[in-house]
Amino acid sequence: MLEKLETIKNRWEEIAEQMSDPAAMADMKRFVKLNKDYKELEPVVKAYKEYKNLLGNIQNAKEILANEKDPEFREMAKEELEELQPKLKEMEEEIRLLLIPKDPEDSKNAVMEIRAGTGGDEASIFAGDLFRMYQKYCESRGWKVDVVEMNEGTAGGFKAIVFNVIGEGAYGTLKFESGVHRVQRVPKTETQGRIHTSAASVVVLPEADEFDVELNEKDIRKDTYCSSGPGGQSVNTTYSAIRLTHIPTGIVVTCQDEKSQIKNLAKAMKVLRTRLYEREYNKYLEEMSSKRKTMVSTGDRSAKIRTYNWPQGRVTDHRIGLTLYNLQSIIDGDIQELIDKLQMAENAERLKEEFE
Known part of the structure; x- marks a missing residue:
C-alpha cells in the first residue's frame, strides 16, 4: 500500500509542476484536466502523510518496548501502541476506499x-411526486434545480420533465436513481378503493461541458417560437422558446422555461451536449452494470429499481434488498439513507474488484 501511495504522491507533485507551466495555462482544456486530477489526488496525499506519520509513531513505540529498561517509559509506550493500533486499521480502511478509482463524471452537475x-x-x-422528492432533496443539499422542459399531465404531475441539478457531486450522488420506479397505491381517480401499480422512469446523466463534446454550429438547426402554458395558453408573445435539432443524429431539445431567448438557448445547448455525450457514456455504463448490481439501472433503464408501497408505508430498493418503513419522509425528500446504502454497496463491490 505504501508503494502505491508513494506513486500517487509523486504524480500529485508532478501535476502541481505542470500546472505552473505557462504552456499548460495556455491550453485551457489541458489545464482544466490537470486541475481536476490535482484536486482528486489531494485527499489521498493528505491521508498518505497521516498514515506515514502514524506508522512512524507505532515504530517508535515498538522500539521503546524492545530497548527501554525504564518501566515507566515502557508503560507509556505500551499505552500509546494500544491507542495507535486500532487507528492504523481504521486509516487503512479509509485509504482503501480512497484508492478506489473514481468515476470521472461523479463531480459533475x-x-x-x-x-x-x-x-x-x-x-x-407519481412522476410529479418524484420530481418534488428530488427537488426537496436538492434543496436540502444546497443544490439548484433548473427546469428545462416539462409536459404536464392532464390530472396533475408530469408526462415528462427534464431538469438540471447544479451542485458539486450532484451526478455522483443521484446516478443511482436511474431506472424504473413503481408506485402501489389507491389513485385519486379510483372510485372503488382498489390499489393500482403505476410506474415512472428516471434517467440521470452527467452534464456534458464544452470540453466533453464539440458541437459544430452547421449541424444544429435552431427554431424559435412563442412559449405556451397548460392548455395552449400563451405565456408571452415574444419568440423566446427554443427548439434545437442536431441534424446528424436527429436529437431534438426544446426549452421555454425562461423569458429570455438567450437563457433558453444556453439551457437547450447544455441538454443537447449531454444527450450527445450520453451516447458514448452509455458504453461505459453498460460495462459497469455488468459488474455492479447497484449500477444495473443506470446501464439498463428498463430495470425496476424501487417500489413505493403506500398501504404499507414502505419503500423497497430491489438492487440491494433494502426496505424502509418511512415512505412519507422519503417522498418528502429524505432519500439520503437510500443513497448512502447504495453508495456503500457500490464501494464494497469496487473494493472487491480493486483488491481481488
Whole structure:
C-alpha cells in the first residue's frame, strides 16, 4: 500500500509542476484536466502523510518496548501502541476506499429526466411526486434545480420533465436513481378503493461541458417560437422558446422555461451536449452494470429499481434488498439513507474488484 501511495504522491507533485507551466495555462482544456486530477489526488496525499506519520509513531513505540529498561517509559509506550493500533486499521480502511478509482463524471452537475410510464394519469401524478422528492432533496443539499422542459399531465404531475441539478457531486450522488420506479397505491381517480401499480422512469446523466463534446454550429438547426402554458395558453408573445435539432443524429431539445431567448438557448445547448455525450457514456455504463448490481439501472433503464408501497408505508430498493418503513419522509425528500446504502454497496463491490 505504501508503494502505491508513494506513486500517487509523486504524480500529485508532478501535476502541481505542470500546472505552473505557462504552456499548460495556455491550453485551457489541458489545464482544466490537470486541475481536476490535482484536486482528486489531494485527499489521498493528505491521508498518505497521516498514515506515514502514524506508522512512524507505532515504530517508535515498538522500539521503546524492545530497548527501554525504564518501566515507566515502557508503560507509556505500551499505552500509546494500544491507542495507535486500532487507528492504523481504521486509516487503512479509509485509504482503501480512497484508492478506489473514481468515476470521472461523479463531480459533475446532473441532468435528470422523469417520464410517466404505465398507469395513465396516476403515472403522471407519481412522476410529479418524484420530481418534488428530488427537488426537496436538492434543496436540502444546497443544490439548484433548473427546469428545462416539462409536459404536464392532464390530472396533475408530469408526462415528462427534464431538469438540471447544479451542485458539486450532484451526478455522483443521484446516478443511482436511474431506472424504473413503481408506485402501489389507491389513485385519486379510483372510485372503488382498489390499489393500482403505476410506474415512472428516471434517467440521470452527467452534464456534458464544452470540453466533453464539440458541437459544430452547421449541424444544429435552431427554431424559435412563442412559449405556451397548460392548455395552449400563451405565456408571452415574444419568440423566446427554443427548439434545437442536431441534424446528424436527429436529437431534438426544446426549452421555454425562461423569458429570455438567450437563457433558453444556453439551457437547450447544455441538454443537447449531454444527450450527445450520453451516447458514448452509455458504453461505459453498460460495462459497469455488468459488474455492479447497484449500477444495473443506470446501464439498463428498463430495470425496476424501487417500489413505493403506500398501504404499507414502505419503500423497497430491489438492487440491494433494502426496505424502509418511512415512505412519507422519503417522498418528502429524505432519500439520503437510500443513497448512502447504495453508495456503500457500490464501494464494497469496487473494493472487491480493486483488491481481488
